[in-house]
Amino acid sequence: MQQCAAAAEAPAATDRAALLDRMRGALWGIFIADALSMPVHWYYSVTDLKRDFGEITDYQAPKKRHPSSIMSLSNTGGHGRGGQSGKIIGDVINHGKHEFWGVPNMHYHQGMVAGENTLNAVCARIVMRGIAANGGKYDPTLFLNDYVSFMTTPGSHNDTYAESFHRDFFKNWAAGVPPERCALGTEGHNTAQIGGFVMLPPVIMAAVAAAARASSSNGIDSTAAAAAAQAVTHLRTTHDSNKLVAVAERYAQVMTRAVLGEPLRPLLEAEAKRLRFSPAELAGKLWDDTNIVHSVFGSACYIESSWPAVLYLAWKYSDSFEKAVLSNTNVGGENCHRGAALGALMGAAVGESAIPPRFISGLAASEDIRKEIDAFCAAVLPAEVPVEQPAAAV
Template sequence: MAPAQQGADRATDRAIDRALGALMGGALGDALGMPTQTLSPREIKETFGRVTDFVAPRDDHPVSRGLPAGTVTDDTEQTLLLAKTLLASEGAFDDRRWVEVLVDWEADVKARGSYDLLGPSTKRAIDAIRSGVPPAEAGRYGDTNGAAMRAAPVGIIMPPEPLDGLIAKVAETCRATHNTSIAIASASAVAAAVSAGIGGTGWRGASALAVKAARHAGQHGHWAAGADIATRIAWALKLVDGRDRDDALEQVIALVGTSVAAQESVPAAFAVLSLAEGDAWQAAVLGANLGGDTDTIGAIAAGMAGACGGFSTLPADKVSRLRGIDLGEVETLVSALIDRRLGDQRQRMTAAS
């Protein structure tokens, strides 16, 4: 095999490892935060002490009761559904296909006996589309974190440069459910961090690109009142920099916030990524103990960390205990996403030469 081909193969293998790290890291954060989501930090401490491994939720948990320890939730399931929809969409993202996928998923979740896991923005948009509202208008009020929580596949399929191309693809995937400046900026930040990680950038560089992406993406979608996402992410990173970890986590809870609001949970996830120093499992642990939207914060933070470190850095014993996710299926999705990413890059290089 020619040296150039060997180098290309190694680059592809590294990209696949990091893309798999993004999706499986996200699953770890999701599953670890599953039993603590919606609980306050005090309730988490009283019930579990400190969550450092997969645990089952309380019998009276409003959302997760009955789920076995280590089970993934809507964060992971919708992320994988978005990956499949991206691969099935030729050219522009297929809004109607995506809405149909979400509707079918909601029906399947209820058939399995689970609780309604659609986020407020997604549910409102689907109800609007069912009432005849065009998909491009249905998401005009979606400003929560649903788009950001499932944005990793966009970061896998799209390279970080040109950044405007990545942001445009994020905006397409947000259009039907989260077509607001806040949601698009949040999802663009996460996708940019994942994309940078897959390209070989460490978590610090990925965070810097995320801030840049959020700043540019804020011009997309319908304007929504709320704090600027790029500014909030940069502020959250500065807030925890150099602080004792316990003190920093208290600052995240008290000042950044951990609700489903995108301008709280997404900056909180970047703060967690920093405090974990890019370690996916530590990001999952920190996210699980924050209170509030723990599974989403953990999934975003650990997913970005996994993209920057790779699947090979994830704890194999924890990955093997995940429930509700098929590693083989994820590997197949990742290979297809990376094939699309590298194929598009080759086409751009050929066109430019």
């Protein structure tokens, strides 16, 4: 059996299994929610979504035509909008995909198959593999080496679109900037987006595991703070955004407490209170999820819209991974990256055992991802290493 350890009341086998279940759930959640949303990523009209796909309940392949795609307006030589004369897309990264960017209404993920993951989720696998190969420890320099190698290797992935942060990073890299400096100066370059959270769950899990295997535990608060700090370290390798960092710290804190077994709803309510809204009050209005996500929060990628949407959907469906991720998919908008963040949080709360098996087996790379999750867990918490439960604050 795969090996992770439990930060639990005592290192009993059942408690070790409980944390293993939640850690694995968090990792699977990234890929499941992303792949479910891939065919309808950035569908801002739910009418269009339902016309093209109906109510999505499982993995589907994208249509070639995307009714609200603006990829043809995106800059292939750097961040944001612009022309297609630049060849960062095509020559440096996303090899062979440049020709698709200038075509009106081209799907962002054209050519992908049902259950396939988008680029940011694929990059989360780079993080997992790197931590596993490094004996369970996260190292930002090793990540950057792996990231550059992967992204600049033709055929390493099948996605057509790459977010602004990827394009900015490799514009700088191609100009000779060292990898550790390639993200600097990009605040405001469409950087403060939920896409920056997709790679964070493995980094957070590694920090939780490090605290669990320490000879003495300093408590859940300390563990959550350490996980948040490590998440920020990783985020800054690709996103130079203080605005995004502030929210990433909160995301890491909530996920840490969830994977250590704290009830999810109170955590979400506390975060929502910081943002001056009540999930319970919104749910009590009997509005559907589409109205709440689009009209109350906003369905776009910007973190000020997407983070409260994650909190709301996780609160409403706190006992159902399936309902949470499917609702996220079917409301449209920036549902892939918002979904990956939501799916990881839900998986951390309910565990792998509460995820419908079809969502795991239906992933296009299911067996490879399973092996990578197994290797990650075995590396971050080897079976022979004793673990301790972080004590709750008193």
